[in-house]
Amino acid sequence: xxxxxxxxxxxxxxxxxxxxQKLAHTEAAVKEPTYPPIVPSLTAKSKSARGRQVEDHVKKxxxxxxxxxxxxxxxxxxxxxxxxxxxxxxxxxxxYQHFTKTAYIPGLPxxxxxxxxxxxxxxxxxxxxxxxxxxxxxxxxxxxxxxIRSLVTRMILQEHWHMKKRKPFLYREQEQMVGPFLRxxxxxxxxxxxxxxxxxxxxSLDIDPQVNFYWRRGQRIIPKGHRxxxxxxxxxxxxxxxxxxxxxxxxxxxxxxxxxxxxxxVPEVAFAPNLMPLFRRQYDNNIFTxxxxxxxxxxxxxxxxxxxxxxxxxxxxxxxxSDQVEVFLRANGLASLFAWTGAQAMxxxxxxxxxxxxxxxxxxxxxxxxxxxxxxxxxxxxxxSVETDANNPRKNLLWGTESLRLYESVQDGxxxxxxxxxxxxxxxxxxxxx
Amino acid sequence: xxxxxxxxGGAMASHLQARRHFAVSRCLTAKVPPERKPRERxxxxxxxxxxxxxxxxxxxxxxxxxxxxxxxxxxxxxxxRSPPAHEMPLYKEKPCYVYxxxxxxxxxxxxxxxxxxxxxxxxxxxxxxSLAESxxxxxxxxxxxxxxxxxxxxxxxxxxxxxxxxxxxxxLLLNLLHxxxxxxxxxxxxxxxxxxxxxxxxATWKRGEDLFQIRGQNGLLQNCMDPLPEVSGKQEVGxxxxxxxxxxxxxxxxxxxxxxxxxxxxNCSGFxxxxxxxxxxxxYFLEGADPRCKxxxxxxxxxxxxFTFGNALVxxxxxxxxxRVLDRPVTVQAVGTNGRIxxxxxxxxxxxxxxxxxxxxxxxWLDEDVELYDFAKVRPLIKKKQVKVPAGLAGYKPETFSKFxxxxxxxxx
Numbered sequence: 120x121x122x123x124x125x126x127x128x129x130x131x132x133x134x135x136x137x138x139x140q141k142l143a144h145t146e147a148a149v150k151e152p153t154y155p156p157i158v159p160s161l162t163a164k165s166k167s168a169r170g171r172q173v174e175d176h177v178k179k180x181x182x183x184x185x186x187x188x189x190x191x192x193x194x195x196x197x198x199x200x201x202x203x204x205x206x207x208x209x210x211x212x213x214x215y216q217h218f219t220k221t222a223y224i225p226g227l228p229x230x231x232x233x234x235x236x237x238x239x240x241x242x243x244x245x246x247x248x249x250x251x252x253x254x255x256x257x258x259x260x261x262x263x264x265x266x267i268r269s270l271v272t273r274m275i276l277q278e279h280w281h282m283k284k285r286k287p288f289l290y291r292e293q294e295q296m297v298g299p300f301l302r303x304x305x306x307x308x309x310x311x312x313x314x315x316x317x318x319x320x321x322x323s324l325d326i327d328p329q330v331n332f333y334w335r336r337g338q339r340i341i342p343k344g345h346r347x348x349x350x351x352x353x354x355x356x357x358x359x360x361x362x363x364x365x366x367x368x369x370x371x372x373x374x375x376x377x378x379x380x381x382x383x384x385v386p387e388v389a390f391a392p393n394l395m396p397l398f399r400r401q402y403d404n405n406i407f408t409x410x411x412x413x414x415x416x417x418x419x420x421x422x423x424x425x426x427x428x429x430x431x432x433x434x435x436x437x438x439x440x441s442d443q444v445e446v447f448l449r450a451n452g453l454a455s456l457f458a459w460t461g462a463q464a465m466x467x468x469x470x471x472x473x474x475x476x477x478x479x480x481x482x483x484x485x486x487x488x489x490x491x492x493x494x495x496x497x498x499x500x501x502x503x504s505v506e507t508d509a510n511n512p513r514k515n516l517l518w519g520t521e522s523l524r525l526y527e528s529v530q531d532g533x534x535x536x537x538x539x540x541x542x543x544x545x546x547x548x549x550x551x552x553x
Numbered sequence: 554x555x556x557x558x559x560x561x562g563g564a565m566a567s568h569l570q571a572r573r574h575f576a577v578s579r580c581l582t583a584k585v586p587p588e589r590k591p592r593e594r595x596x597x598x599x600x601x602x603x604x605x606x607x608x609x610x611x612x613x614x615x616x617x618x619x620x621x622x623x624x625x626x627x628x629x630x631x632x633x634r635s636p637p638a639h640e641m642p643l644y645k646e647k648p649c650y651v652y653x654x655x656x657x658x659x660x661x662x663x664x665x666x667x668x669x670x671x672x673x674x675x676x677x678x679x680x681x682x683s684l685a686e687s688x689x690x691x692x693x694x695x696x697x698x699x700x701x702x703x704x705x706x707x708x709x710x711x712x713x714x715x716x717x718x719x720x721x722x723x724x725l726l727l728n729l730l731h732x733x734x735x736x737x738x739x740x741x742x743x744x745x746x747x748x749x750x751x752x753x754x755x756a757t758w759k760r761g762e763d764l765f766q767i768r769g770q771n772g773l774l775q776n777c778m779d780p781l782p783e784v785s786g787k788q789e790v791g792x793x794x795x796x797x798x799x800x801x802x803x804x805x806x807x808x809x810x811x812x813x814x815x816x817x818x819x820n821c822s823g824f825x826x827x828x829x830x831x832x833x834x835x836x837y838f839l840e841g842a843d844p845r846c847k848x849x850x851x852x853x854x855x856x857x858x859x860f861t862f863g864n865a866l867v868x869x870x871x872x873x874x875x876x877r878v879l880d881r882p883v884t885v886q887a888v889g890t891n892g893r894i895x896x897x898x899x900x901x902x903x904x905x906x907x908x909x910x911x912x913x914x915x916x917x918w919l920d921e922d923v924e925l926y927d928f929a930k931v932r933p934l935i936k937k938k939q940v941k942v943p944a945g946l947a948g949y950k951p952e953t954f955s956k957f958x959x960x961x962x963x964x965x966x
Contacts, residue, residue: 329711
C-alpha cells in the first residue's frame with residue numbers, strides 16, 4: 120500500500136538543499152501568502168463579526184473625503200445628551216471638563232500677560248511719561264490705543280445715554296441694551312485693529328451664528344430593553360448660539376505644545392451624566408462651525424457671548440452662591456469653545472479615530488455688558504470615545520480669567536471708571552495672529 | 554357596612570365627585586352670535602322708575618337699577634381703560650397725517666415726492682459713479698470676496714439646506730458692510746462712524762394746510778461725526794425752482810397715511826443732544842425686516858425715501874431752525890435690499906420751507922432695482938432635461954457692489 124510506505128531516506132537528504140548555503144548578497148524572496156488573512160466573518164451573528172463591521176466602517180470613514188466623513192459620522196440618530204453651554208447646574212464646569220477631557224488653567228497664556236516688565240515690542244518711546252502713564256499693547260501705538268479707548272466710551276454712552284430708549288422689557292435687557300453695544304464694540308474694534316492684524320480684513324464676521332458639535336465619550340451598560348447588559352457609548356451634542364464670532368482663513372498658533380498637555384489634570388466625575396442634570400433627546404446630529412465646508416474662512420478666531428437674562432450675580436451673591444458665578448462663565452466658555460474647535464478640527468478631516476496632528480486654538484469673551492471674562496482654548500485631541508481614549512495621554516486646555524469690570528457706571532453722559540486692562544485684553548485678543 | 558348608594562344616577566354623589574362636562578357634541582364651527590343691544594332705557598322726566606335695587610333680587614315687572622360708574626380709587630396697570638380721544642391731554646382739533654414704518658403709500662414714490670416737495674433724478678449722481686469706478690477705492694480681490702459673501706449668506710449660513718429669505722437678506726447686508734468697513738486701514742475717516750439700530754425717528758412739517766409727521770423705528774442707521782458733502786451745486790439747486798411737482802388728482806396725497814387727532818409735534822432724531830455722531834450718513838433698509846408688513850417694491854422705495862427725508866429734516870431743524878431755505882444742504886443716503894435687488898438713494902434737503910408748492914425743491918437721486926446677482930440656487934433648474942440655471946451663484950454683477958461701496962465711502966475719501 121502506497122499510503123503506508125515510509126518515505127525513503129534519500130528524500131530527506133534532498134529536502135533542504137539550500138538550507139545551509141547562506142547567500143549574502145540576495146534578499147530572501149518575499150513569500151506571498153498563498154491564502155488571504157484569516158479575519159472574522161462579516162455577516163455572522165457574533166461579537167467578532169460585529170467588531171469586524173465596526174473596523175470596516177472606520178476604514179471606510181478614514182478613506183472618504185471630508186464632507187462624506189462628516190455625513191457618515193453624523194448619519195445615524197440615537198438618543199444623546201444635549202449639553203447646553205449656558206446652564207444653571209451646580210459645578211457645571213467640572214462636569215463639562217470631564218465630558219470634554221479639558222484641564223482648566225486659571226489666568227491667560229503668557230502671550231496675554233498684562234505685566235509691563237514682560238512686554239516687549241514696538242512702543243513709542245516717550246521720554247517724559249507723566250505719573251500714571253498710559254501703557255499699551257505691544258504692536259499698537261499709544262495714540263491708536265487712546266482712540267480705541269474713546270471709541271469704547273462712545274459706544275457705551277450711545278446705548279446707555281444718548282439713544283432714547285424705553286425701559287427694557289422684562290428679561291429682555293440683554294437683547295435690547297447689551298446686544299447692540301456688543302455688536303458695535305466687536306465691529307468697531309475689528310475695523311480699528313484691522314491694520315495691526317492682517318487676518319482681520321480677510322476675516323468673516325458672523326452675527327448670531329450657530330455652532331454645533333457631536334461627540335462620544337465614555338460608555339454605560341444598557342439597563343433595560345432588548346439590548347440589556349451590553350455596552351453603549353454615551354453621545355453628546357452641543358448646540359450653541361454665540362452673539363457674534365470672527366472666523367479667519369488661517370489657523371491661530373498654538374499656546375503650548377501638545378506634549379505639555381500630558382501633565383495636566385482633568386477632573387473625573389464618577390456619576391452618570393444625567394445626574395448633572397442633563398437630558399437625552401434624539402434629533403439631527405450636527406457638526407457646524409458657523410459656515411458650511413466650502414467657506415474659505417474655516418478657522419476660528421474669537422467668539423463673543425452674552426449671558427442670559429436670568430443670570431444675576433447680585434441675586435446669586437444674596438443666595439450665597441457667589442462661587443457659582445464664575446462656574447457658570449467657565450462652563451459656558453468651555454462648552455462653546457470645545458464645540459467650535461472640535462467642529463474646526465472635523466472640517467479638516469480629523470475625527471475620533473484620526474486624532475489631530477496640530478492643536479486648534481480659539482478665543483472667547485463672555486460678557487453681561489459690564490463684566491467681561493476672557494477664555495482661550497487649545498484643542499489637542501478629538502479622540503474621546505472609549506476605544507481611542509484608552510491610551511491617549513493628550514488633554515485639551517482651557518485658560519480663563521475671572522470676570523473683570525469694564526466700567527463702573529454711566530452718569531450724566533460720562534462713563535465712570537473705565538478699566539484700561541479690560542480694553543487692553545480685548546485689543547490683545549483681537550490682534551492675536553500667527 | 555354602610556355603602557353610599559347613588560340614587561337616580563348621581564343626586565347623592567355629584568357633590569362629592571368632580572363636575573364632569575361631557576358636552577362634546579356641540580357645534581364647534583358656528584358663527585359668533587351678534588352682540589345683543591341692551592334694551593333702550595327711556596327716561597320720562599317727572600316719572601320715577603321703581604327698580605328692584607332695594608329688594609336685592611330680580612322682580613319681574615320692575616326696572617333694572619342704574620348704578621353710578623364705579624372707579625377704582627387706586628391705579629391698577631392691569632385694568633386701565635384709556636379715555637376717549639377728545640379727553641386726552643394732547644388732543645388737537647386739527648388732524649395730523651402720520652407716516653409710520655408700516656405705511657404702504659398707494660402712489661409710492663410719486664406720493665412721497667409730492668409730500669416732501671422733491672425733484673426726482675433717475676440714476677446716481679456723477680460724483681458717486683466716478684467714485685465707484687476709481688481703482689483706489691476698491692477692496693483687494695473684490696469680486697471673489699463679494700461672491701464669497703453672497704454664497705455665505707445664501708448657502709453656507711445654516712445647517713439646513715438653505716437659509717430663509719429674512720435671514721439671508723440680513724446676513725448679506727451685514728457681510729457687505731463688513732467688507733466695506735475693512736477699508737478702514739486705508740480710509741481712516743470710516744472710523745468716525747457708528748451704526749445704530751432700533752432708534753425712533755420723529756419729524757414734523759407743514760404742507761399746505763396739513764400737518765405731516767414721520768414716526769417709527771425703521772432700519773439700520775449709520776451715523777457720522779462729519780456731514781456728507783453736498784451733491785449738487787447752487788446752480789442746480791436754483792434750477793429746481795422751475796420744476797413742477799407731479800400731482801395725481803383725484804387721489805389725495807394724504808391717502809394711506811394714518812390720520813390722528815392726538816399727537817405731539819416733535820422733531821427728534823432718536824438721540825440726545827450731545828451725541829458725538831450727529832450727522833446721518835446712510836440708512837439701510839431690509840424688505841423682510843417686519844414679517845407683518847410686506848411692501849411692494851414701489852411702496853418700499855417710498856418708505857426708504859420718507860425716512861431718509863425725516864432724518865434729514867430733523868437734523869436741519871436742529872442745525873438751522875424751522876422753515877427756511879438752507880444755504881448748506883443736508884445730504885443723507887439710503888440703501889434698501891431684499892437679498893438680491895438693491896435700491897440706492899441719495900437725498901439732498903435744500904429747504905425746510907415746505908408749505909407752498911413753488912420755490913426751491915429738494916432733490917433725490919434714485920437708482921432702482923439694481924440686481925447684485927441673477928440666481929443663487931441650491932439645486933439646478935432643469936427643464937426638459939436641459940440645465941437652464943446651474944446650481945450655485947449665477948449672474949454676478951460687480952457694478953452693484955461698486956455702487957454700494959461708493960455710497961459707503963462717500964464723505965470718507
